Amino acid sequence: MRLAAIAAALGCTLAFPAAAADINIAVGGAFTSMDPHYHDLSPNHALTQHIFEPLVQADAQVRPTPGLAVSWEALGDNLWEVKLRRGVTWHDGSPFTADDVVFTYSRVPTVPNSPSSMARYTQIISRLEVVDDFTIRLHTAAPVPLMPMMMAAFTIVSRRHGTNAQTSDYNSGRAAVGTGPYRFVNYTPGDRAAFTRNPNWWGPTQPWERVNYRMIPNDSSRVAALRAGDVDAIDAVPTRDVASLRREGRVRVTERPGLRLIYLYVDVNRPITPFVTDNQGRPLTVNPLSDVRVRRALSMAINREGMTRQLMEGFAVPTGQLMPQGALGYDPSIPVPAYDVEGARRLLAEAGYPQGFRITLNGPNDRYVNDGEIIQAIAQMWSRIGVRTEVAAMPASMFFSRGLRDEYTVSLTGWSSSTGEADTSLTVMSATPDPPRGRGSALRPSHYTNPAVDALIDRALATIPTQQREALYQEVIRDSIQRDLAVIPLHHQVNIWATKPNIAYAPRLQEQTRAMEFSPAVTATSVSR
Numbered sequence: 001m002r003l004a005a006i007a008a009a010l011g012c013t014l015a016f017p018a019a020a021a022d023i024n025i026a027v028g029g030a031f032t033s034m035d036p037h038y039h040d041l042s043p044n045h046a047l048t049q050h051i052f053e054p055l056v057q058a059d060a061q062v063r064p065t066p067g068l069a070v071s072w073e074a075l076g077d078n079l080w081e082v083k084l085r086r087g088v089t090w091h092d093g094s095p096f097t098a099d100d101v102v103f104t105y106s107r108v109p110t111v112p113n114s115p116s117s118m119a120r121y122t123q124i125i126s127r128l129e130v131v132d133d134f135t136i137r138l139h140t141a142a143p144v145p146l147m148p149m150m151m152a153a154f155t156i157v158s159r160r161h162g163t164n165a166q167t168s169d170y171n172s173g174r175a176a177v178g179t180g181p182y183r184f185v186n187y188t189p190g191d192r193a194a195f196t197r198n199p200n201w202w203g204p205t206q207p208w209e210r211v212n213y214r215m216i217p218n219d220s221s222r223v224a225a226l227r228a229g230d231v232d233a234i235d236a237v238p239t240r241d242v243a244s245l246r247r248e249g250r251v252r253v254t255e256r257p258g259l260r261l262i263y264l265y266v267d268v269n270r271p272i273t274p275f276v277t278d279n280q281g282r283p284l285t286v287n288p289l290s291d292v293r294v295r296r297a298l299s300m301a302i303n304r305e306g307m308t309r310q311l312m313e314g315f316a317v318p319t320g321q322l323m324p325q326g327a328l329g330y331d332p333s334i335p336v337p338a339y340d341v342e343g344a345r346r347l348l349a350e351a352g353y354p355q356g357f358r359i360t361l362n363g364p365n366d367r368y369v370n371d372g373e374i375i376q377a378i379a380q381m382w383s384r385i386g387v388r389t390e391v392a393a394m395p396a397s398m399f400f401s402r403g404l405r406d407e408y409t410v411s412l413t414g415w416s417s418s419t420g421e422a423d424t425s426l427t428v429m430s431a432t433p434d435p436p437r438g439r440g441s442a443l444r445p446s447h448y449t450n451p452a453v454d455a456l457i458d459r460a461l462a463t464i465p466t467q468q469r470e471a472l473y474q475e476v477i478r479d480s481i482q483r484d485l486a487v488i489p490l491h492h493q494v495n496i497w498a499t500k501p502n503i504a505y506a507p508r509l510q511e512q513t514r515a516m517e518f519s520p521a522v523t524a525t526s527v528s529r
Helices: 002-009 042-048 098-110 147-151 167-172 219-227 239-248 292-300 304-311 341-350 371-384 396-403 423-429 451-461 466-483
Strands: 012-015 022-027 056-058 064-066 069-076 079-084 125-132 135-140 182-188 192-197 210-215 252-266 316-318 357-364 387-394 410-415 487-499 503-505 518-520 523-526
Touching (some): 022 219, 056 147, 064 069, 098 125, 098 135, 219 239, 219 487, 239 252, 239 487, 252 423, 292 341, 292 487, 304 316, 304 371, 304 487, 357 371, 357 396, 387 396, 410 423, 451 466, 487 503
Parallel strands (some): 022 210, 357 387, 357 410
Antiparallel strands (some): 056 064, 079 135, 125 135, 192 210, 252 410, 252 487, 316 487, 503 518
């Protein structure tokens, strides 16, 4: 009504594209399954959340809002009560109840062959109590102040369709029956998926009758598909194309700084690591990365400001810590590591490598913004300090599958907190690997371990007052990241989307590209007075 009033004052009429249109979306991130619990990976979450929903939704600012749960309340330090939404049905018409929630909590930590388990979000629950069909109580062994966001980190599946179902059953569609705004049509692994609007969804009517969701990992191909009109929207727009796309005026470009940290994980703790040799190509009998002076030298040799300016064209925020400014856990006292080639050479000499050594830097070339170029740039910088670096860049699907076999010595990757706080970043990067507790990551096996850091993480995750919890986060980051360099932070990514001019996009801090954030654009058509 406000828009109509403005249009009337301007002598215009408002034109809304038809609500029953299809939308064709192309994403750069490699999704790996339609099973919502198989892989804790942002492209998978974006894909599967068209069909499945969490108890708690994270809004655009990563704040908890009602989803399949309408309310949640801490009844004590170790007890939360959750009220479920009534009248919700699964896509087959059967009712959603507390029993489906119980089934989901039991399934999440048991999914076979998960590359990155979601167990960290469910294993905080010591007992799940069903009060009635629409009320559950979550008992914990210790306080869990982030319980609402933990409930937002995974989606609920149907017991009826999920019992004895394997990941392949979700991929085929047999078990892909959710409560969400769209229904399953088809899925081709590593390629595309299609959804159709769910007319019985409890939420607002979606504008798209059908969603065609494609994976186009190659940056140039993805941009070309938009320019040619083959797709209506793309994400992960290469920074080199932003200026030209804006000049052309045929598309809308939307950008937003996100939570995603781009970083290097390093093999800090194995006595021998696979991809390091001396300058003659002979394997080293001691892992040089186990010496923090070597890790610090590698970090100092990286010109973060230069990469942001030249390579990322300003679409990145250089950093020496895990969280971006404004997020809980950001520490203003931690500077961006200084670029210091001579200092890096001195540290290498102090560590016993005055002539350097050879190393292979692995990473994806189609997952993060400019990831292949970043790897190449870092390799050149390291070579200047005597660490002769070979680059092994590959498609993300191959990179992550090889990571499961713990094949790398140092690799580029990214992580975005699912809660908006430093908790999941710390459990993945700073905690001693402990899969039963959801600690560490099979995809990022730095092997870093520090009992004092583990104790601080445990305290932080059980601390309810926000300021005290943040102080503990900051202490962990100073100890494990700034001092020990368990990982080497590079920058926080600025996310970029582009759409046809008749489509608007509302970006989220979590960067997930979903049909639910796209809408027909309102256009003003001039008329004579």
